[in-house]
Amino acid sequence: MSDDRVSEANQEAQEARHADLTALSEWNQARLEDEREDAAAIHVAPNWKLTWWRFKKHRLALVSGLVVILLALIVLFPGFFSTMDPHKSRAQQSFVPVQRIHFIDDGAFRPFVYGIVGRRNPETLRMEWKIDEEKKIPITFFARGFEYEVLGLFTTNIHFIGVKEGDIEENPIYLLGTDRLGRDQWSRLMYGTRVSVSIGLISVFVSVFLGVLLGGVSGYYGGVPDLIIQRMIEILQSLPAIPIWMALTAAMPRDWSVEQTYFAITLILALIGWTTLAREVRGRFLVLREEDFVMAAKLSGATQSRIIFRHMVPTFYSHIIATATLAVPVMIISETFLSFLGLGLRPPAISWGVLLQEAQNLQSVAIAPWLLLPGLAVIITVLALNILGDGLRDAADPYSH
């Protein structure tokens, strides 16, 4: 090997290294700029954007968010997601088992459910149902079914899922089986979701209103109003919530309409629910009152309501949203058990609690375990809202880390 060659190789290696180094430094430069841009973006990002960035990192909370969006759709359009009329009872078809949807038929995407055959047990004289694998009922999306109202605006008969041919009443499909009176549980669950979830949402809404108002007054003004409101909260919080709710709902006149009971329950639940929020809001106000920006606003002559709603409230509304999200499941469970005990909503109203009342009878559950399925809806909903609320709460404080 000659010296020339060695030096040539050396030079080549050096050049290559040089190129590498430039590339590296360029890459470094770019990354630094990116970082600087990121940092700049973080500095100017509004509060909600920071919250969203942090929230996005929490995968489970994102999934929960999707579940909650789906729930919201069901709450808005229960008729669309139902397959059959939820109020219609079919005496001949009580306790029909769950008909699972099969998507693949002979290797092709042709969703169908197996039919059912009933046979009367000669000893107990009860109808016993079996899945009939001979008979396939093809199903389709956006099928025609019973008429329902959309948000009280117009009526339609298009449903998300339905049978492909013929009338659904003649070829019934029971995705979650039927109850004692032969009513379709799936559709009842959809309508129950609307009632139970919306009661939770509305009562939390009322709680938030009361909590922010009273907590704000308490924290901002201090003094005598603070003292009175704090004692009120302490007394309400030391009340045993469940017996009180039971007593108050039991005192509702029996001849009230479904709507009246609905709103009464919402108010009864909110009556105790606002205290936690009021405490939270009060604590925030106490801290914020001393902040420089509040003083600055005060000195530049801003009105009190402007200071409260324009300067103070926006700094903690993400906390309010997180706390409110965590309060919704509590309300939902409360409504469910009240109706379950027969004190809340009563049939013909449909709510999760009313549905689960059917599962109170052990004999019925032994014959038809699917009567317990509405409980699963409660668990999934509460789980999703709790995880979402936790994610929001963690994300609500963008400067904490």
Added chain:
Amino acid sequence: MTQYIIKRLLLLPLLLFIFSVFAFFIIQAPPGDFVTSYIAELAASGSSMDQAQIEALREQYGLDQPLIVQYFRWVGGMLRGDFGVSLDWKRPIMELIKERLLLTVLLGAATFIISWSLAIPIGIISATKQYSFIDYFFTVFNYLGVATPTFMTALVLMWLAYSYFGISVTGLFSPEYVDAPWSLARVIDLLKHLWLPALILALDGTARLARVMRANLLDELNKPYVEMARAKGMSEWRLVLKYPVHLAINPLVSTIGWYLPMLFSGSVIVATVLNLPTIGPLLLRSLTNQDMFLAGVIVLIYCFLAIIGTLISDVLLAWLDPRIRMEA
């Protein structure tokens, strides 16, 4: 310390007064007085009362008096140990609730013991083995524990026991002991039945407490004194159990304040599903049958249990944490 407790005790009568007004309001809430509903009930079963009898009943319960007088008659009676008579059961209320109250408190105590003895080890394991499989497992368990309504757990367990093992898990006594006088055999029978409802009720609390315990312990484990003890060669388990766990339990005590009331009032639903002889199902029955005096007394008892719970937690906290004693 004594001063602090006395201060708290002095508040007790005031709270009881407020709650008794509240309970009285509940008694009065349904439209018409209970004699009216009693007459309606009699009429439904075919019999009737003449006007003189009705008036006598009204007078006996002081229903012809103004509300204030009625209230003081009611409270005065209770202070003398006379809780009134349940119209539904046609028995003195005291007699009805005596044993049920004992069983309610027993069930609460059992639930409390189970939940704490589960939650603390779970919290310790999750915190010391953070982000391990077992930590994730318990995290999922905690989320599920909070999300599952206790009555759902009760319903599912009842169904499983009934359809797969053919046994009934309702009640707190075997049939032969239901009306038997107290004896050792009856206590043993009670313990045999008590653990299942107590466990069902404990799951919810366990999940919440374990989460608090884990978070508290994680805070402690990152402190310099732990590092120091490790550097000195202290064995890991002894170290964790002796110092950080000790400190992490303190904030847990403050949860008793909300946990005890939740425990008693939360048992209403499970007790109804499992048909336990506690005051919960009695409250439900009295409310549905508009037996309002019984309902009022039971609500008041729940309020009382809630106050006692808060009191116990305050005293315990003051005992554990000198800062609270100083402030008060």
